[in-house]
Amino acid sequence: MAEGSARGDRFMLYRIVGNDLYPRHDAGQSLANLRFTLDHEPPLHGCEKRWLLNRIRHPRKLEQLIELLERHGCGYDVIPFEQKVFAAVPWDWDVLPQPSFLGSRAYRQLLSHQRQSWEIALYRHKNNYLMHNNGARNRALELGRTRADWVLPWDGNCFLTEAGWQELREAVLRQRGADYFYVPMQRIADNAHLLDPAFQADPRDEPQLLFAATAAEQFNPAFPYGRRPKVELFWRLGLPGHWDAWPDEPWDQPRRSRLQPVPACPRAGWVARLHSGVRDASRGAAAAVLSQKSRYEARNLAIKASVNQALLAEGPLVQAAFAAHWEAPLQQAARRHELQRQADVGIELLQAWQRWWQQGEPAPAVRQEALVSGLLHGCWQALLDPDQIQDQALLENLGSQWFAPGDRGLQPRLRLLQRPLASGRLPGTKPSLAAVEQLALLSDLLAWRSGAWSWQVCFQAFRDALAEQLNALIQPAWFGQREQDLKRLQLVLALLQRHRGLPVEPVDALLRLLTQAQLSDRIEDPQRALVLALAKQHGLLTPEQAALVVHRPVPPLLPLSVGGQ
Structure with missing residues (x-):
């Protein structure tokens, strides 16, 4: 006293x-x-x-x-x-029960707010600094x-x-x-x-x-x-x-x-x-003060967005993750020759598919993902050197068919069945995981450089709907039966959400993958190298970790051959 x-x-x-x-x-x-x-x-x-x-x-x-x-x-x-x-400042990996927890079945079985809480816990050190x-x-x-x-x-x-x-x-x-x-x-x-x-x-x-x-x-x-x-x-x-x-x-x-x-x-x-x-729009015009639940959700999103944007010290992230790869044929003759060869094969596959679809010729023995890869290679060649592409009109027609809105076009939902579709099916169907990967790369190509195709607006709507569906799909525990498929899907989601210009969702996907991609002096697994290269672009690695990632990210393009196999 x-x-x-x-x-x-x-x-x-x-x-x-x-x-x-x-x-x-x-x-x-x-x-x-x-x-x-x-x-x-x-x-x-x-x-x-x-x-x-x-x-x-x-x-x-x-x-x-x-x-x-x-x-x-x-x-x-x-x-x-x-x-x-x-x-x-590092991520707080030590908070996780085990290093690969965010990629585990146990994590996916949690309630949504519990998954969100584990993810936001990773930001603790960054949060405490910023x-x-x-x-x-x-x-x-x-x-x-x-x-x-x-x-x-x-x-x-x-x-x-x-x-x-x-x-x-x-x-x-x-x-x-x-x-x-x-x-x-x-x-x-x-x-x-x-x-x-x-x-x-x-x-x-x-x-x-x-x-x-x-x-x-x-x-x-x-x-x-x-x-x-x-x-x-x-x-x-x-x-x-x-x-x-x-x-x-x-x-x-x-x-x-x-x-x-x-x-x-x-x-x-x-x-x-x-x-x-x-203001809390969910509670009507009179709700000028956010509810506790709305404050919680907005606060978590704000933490993630603020940290992720602050990590990009040199300005906004370029939407195309593989810009250097798409540009390479302009500077390297060998790359240019290989692209021309792949584009020619892709156009042949697409022409055979169109003849079957429109004229009743025998169905081409070609997988769905090979057709998407054919369109991707054709568009890539057309963007770099339109005079060298065999059939510009074909690219316009097929893009308009495949990405038409409604049930006439390719459906923006992942096909969950493991058995393959009948050869050649595309419009009206859901893409396989392999086809979704190629669609994500097509999205990256178009984020790098827009073409003159009328279907690009429809494609963006397709991409956005696909990303929303995939974002909801990655959580169910059934995907734990195929862990490698889940990793591929997380990469696809990271790309699509990045193309949409979202500040949080691509990083969420990459952080889940980083829990399974431990750093070392040698990076041999191609998928792991890709995860680390993309994480480096987003500023998710410390300077010491980033120094270990010396290679530019290489897109997992599907090589093409006659027959699509």
Whole structure:
């Protein structure tokens, strides 16, 4: 009590501003909410306000935040984002029960939210660097303890009204012997509501914490954003709440033991949380604040998207994974000659198929995937040297037939039966896994360079529908009977989702494959080499790991011969 009575009345409010995490937050919400706070929050008696700019990735965004703070005469500190340091941060492979867990039958038998939780757990180290949630809170505590008697290491969207601050300050100074206080929070559906003199607070959301400068505890830096980083300290302090019923999940970090004796942690005032800019469309127009389930899903997607985009230090990823391979015949005569030979064979196969389909000639003894490969080689040759292709009109006609919408064209669903189709079947059927692989490579070719074919718009719709179906298909446990098929399908999915320009789904597929592709000095298995090369393109390897991957990715093209065998 003697120490408490000696504590002064100087408060330090540190608000931490990080990167916008879309779709959990609206793009630009941190700058917009900072502007709202600087324009409308009243002076807080006895409190110094400072801002902690936390690993802002985009230089221009950091400049805008600093310009705004300096224009209002506000103090700030910066925790820099360093690309090379971030790239060297590893994935948390140790969290998995076994190295190949994400490729196992046991993983695929889990519920959707459980699979998602294991995947997001892999991001923990990257998350802790980029989002730097508890790390920034501890830095704010460290800085604030040198400047005040009481420190508020709060999120950047926190806003205090004059009445709320007065209630908070009086509660703290009335109970100076306490080392910790909790401050209930209310999520605001519209920031303008805080400017209404008749606004009535009803704070029921997860509270913020206030610390005496001499308090010993801090936040657990092992707990990442999205996995109870603040709640872990609630547990340690013995602060009661609905979080007491939350179990420890196998993908979580171990919580620290509860302090004994349990320290006092009284309530002090309340705080508003400004709107994130994202509304819950699933709950209707009135649902301005996201539900807990929607926040959970949006937060996980935001973590993945933010990390994956930050890994691409040199700019957006080129959609075509095999661009160097498609370009090679332009520089190498041997490659050019081989492509011409394969394209000629492909055109022969396609001409024989069309004669059968349209004129009733005998069915060609050709597999479905060989026909797709024939179209792929023909299109490749036409893109590089249209004068050397035998039959441009054939490519136009077959593409229009095969990728026509509805039941007239190739169906964008994987054929699950193992027995082969009758020779030559294509329109109206579902492709085999081998044919799907070649379709993914055709998609990559067209992502590299568009041609003048009218069917490309229909093909993109086909590709998108196929990717959606495959994404749902990879989870069922029946696929565990053919693990090699599952790996092939994951590669296909990684390519198709990349062609769609999605930031998360290709990486999800590659991370599942990486759990089964351990790095070594020699990379001999062609599929493994391909996984590692694609992972390198996405920035998923540390610099040391990436140095081991010296080869460019080579697409698993199906070689063609007369007869399609």
